[in-house]
């Protein structure tokens with residue numbers, strides 16, 4: 001049997017809930033070529049928009065430099081980033097460093113690398129759709145924060161969106177947002193619950209989101225990150 005056939009066979013056999021065939025093949029290929037990239041993740045010393053990427057990096061089980069920029073250092077760093085904003089992920093392969101800005105682009109790259117996508121392009125598009133909705137929700141949170149309207153945001157916009165996700169989980173019917181396995185959108189949705197005060201009470205109204213959140217946070221590598229992550233500013 002050719003090595004690639006054997007690896008494919010092994011990957012299919014091991015294609016359990018949290019390990020996709022793609023993930024395993026990719027990992028083994030990189031291992032044999034000794035081309036494991038290294039990661040430097042730059043964001044503020046906060047959770048906010050950047051934390052879900054830390055969840056994904058933790059899930060991936062890769063070492064990453066968690067570069068937390070202090071407010072006073074931001075003005076000098078800002079012009080060195082691709083679009084004057086964070087998060088930015090630097091991926092170093094050999095001597096080549098590639099910077100990825102835009103949280104959604106970072107998430108999609110990591111999802112492709114570490115098997116957090118679906119089984120085909122259609123599933124991937126739906127996963128990206130949920131990611132984009134969560135990104136919009138975070139934007140709305142940011143706007144409400146800057147205009148001192150967080151109260152109405154958390155009483156109207158936030159529960160409306162959680163109801164959307166509850167309905168979508170109900171429609172998919174198996175505890176994940178898309179297909180039958182974990183995707184980057186599931187992780188993003190779970191991490192968003194970091195921002196809820198009285199989380200238990202709030203999530204009681206959204207039992208499927210609550211169950212997904214529990215499942216994500218009990219994945220050992222994510223649980224470990226949650227245990228050791230710094231508090232940060234927000």
Ligand SMILES: N[C@@H](CCC(=O)N[C@@H](CS)C(=O)NCC(=O)O)C(=O)O
Pocket residue numbers: 048049050078084085086087101102103104135
């Ligand atoms: N669409 C971008 C938005 C990035 C963004 O708004 N970053 C904020 C922090 S959450 C930032 O860098 N603010 C500082 C600034 O703009 O100077 C993404 O999803 O990454």
